[in-house]
Amino acid sequence: MNQVQNQDAHTQALTKTARIPLVGFGTYLIPDDQAAELVAEAIRLGYRHIDTAEFYQNEVGVGQGIRKAMQELGLKREDIFVTTKLFPGNAAWGQTPKTTATTIKSLNDSLAKLELDYVDLYLIHAPFDPAQRLEQWKGLVELQKQGKTKAIGVSNFNISHIEELKAAGLPQPDANQIELHPWSQKPELVAYLKENGITAIAYSSLVPLSTWRTAPGHASGKTADMQADSEQTDSPFKQLAEKYGVSEAQILLRWGIQKGYPVLPKSVKTERMKQNVDLFSFEIDAQDMALLDSQDRGDGVAWGANDPTHAA
Numbered sequence: 001m002n003q004v005q006n007q008d009a010h011t012q013a014l015t016k017t018a019r020i021p022l023v024g025f026g027t028y029l030i031p032d033d034q035a036a037e038l039v040a041e042a043i044r045l046g047y048r049h050i051d052t053a054e055f056y057q058n059e060v061g062v063g064q065g066i067r068k069a070m071q072e073l074g075l076k077r078e079d080i081f082v083t084t085k086l087f088p089g090n091a092a093w094g095q096t097p098k099t100t101a102t103t104i105k106s107l108n109d110s111l112a113k114l115e116l117d118y119v120d121l122y123l124i125h126a127p128f129d130p131a132q133r134l135e136q137w138k139g140l141v142e143l144q145k146q147g148k149t150k151a152i153g154v155s156n157f158n159i160s161h162i163e164e165l166k167a168a169g170l171p172q173p174d175a176n177q178i179e180l181h182p183w184s185q186k187p188e189l190v191a192y193l194k195e196n197g198i199t200a201i202a203y204s205s206l207v208p209l210s211t212w213r214t215a216p217g218h219a220s221g222k223t224a225d226m227q228a229d230s231e232q233t234d235s236p237f238k239q240l241a242e243k244y245g246v247s248e249a250q251i252l253l254r255w256g257i258q259k260g261y262p263v264l265p266k267s268v269k270t271e272r273m274k275q276n277v278d279l280f281s282f283e284i285d286a287q288d289m290a291l292l293d294s295q296d297r298g299d300g301v302a303w304g305a306n307d308p309t310h311a312a
């Protein structure tokens, strides 16, 4: 079913004036030269929210795809919600952490690559540098004032990182993009975000699938035990997929939406892209949500548990 995401029913409030579509198309590990066609295809299939990042090195292709689809479908810029992320730089990896000035330059560079006047959401990709985090956040606050981004947020921040912004008297983030799925539910962080009116955006929703990041070179922190569990024929995800007549991926994504998290499924395959945006024709009942809620295993795996040299 072709679902169009910009209807109010398929969005939720992000700021006093901006709404975020509940399903976004993730673009991590999509090469720049494939991004234009895949992003255009995603928009044709009904996605109205695209998630990219400076780190993904595909902003040129993502921008081309957005403009191609807008032209083909007669859409306006405000019909598409675009997120990109500041790569903050990590001294521990031999990089120079960004300052307020280089943060401002980074979004301007991203906008030039995307060929857009503004993004809808700009995030600090990770809380790498204790000395520069606040300076980077000041850059985001300034960029929002300049109209270069409608909303500002963080990603992979924990409670203490957000408290640090508060303690400095700075505006709080509109969103925190974090790894969230039934195997990594982060109840304390999610409760804190809710109390503070910060939207939790879920990434890597599909970790429990046997097919998650299995392509060569696609880094995964999944353990062999986890992968064996993903392949079990009677997993709760497979049972519920059968019961509701949908795929396991749709169960995982629908769980996220019912928890109130916008989700960002990535696929390079049209059939999967179609499934992943078709999330509004069924509802998981309370008992089955409780079954999924009982699957928490703690920390996430998307960044590679023991490998800090890659990020997403």
Ligand SMILES: NC(=O)c1ccc[n+]([C@@H]2O[C@H](COP(=O)([O-])OP(=O)(O)OC[C@H]3O[C@@H](n4cnc5c(N)ncnc54)[C@H](OP(=O)(O)O)[C@@H]3O)[C@@H](O)[C@H]2O)c1
Pocket (backbone or CB within 6 Å): 025, 026, 027, 028, 029, 051, 052, 125, 155, 156, 177, 178, 202, 203, 204, 205, 206, 207, 209, 211, 212, 213, 214, 215, 247, 249, 250, 264, 265, 266, 267, 268, 269, 272, 273, 275, 276, 302, 311, 312
């Ligand atoms: N802020 C951060 O630090 C951070 C970290 C990770 C991700 N993200 C964002 O969140 C997005 C999603 O996360 P992700 O890319 O880690 O993973 P994901 O969307 O949870 O899963 C993608 C993986 O699942 C496979 N897949 C997709 N749909 C499927 C389906 N219907 N059935 C079976 N397999 C399916 C994909 O393979 P194929 O492509 O071959 O279909 C790929 O291997 C990213 O693209 C990125 O935009 C952000």
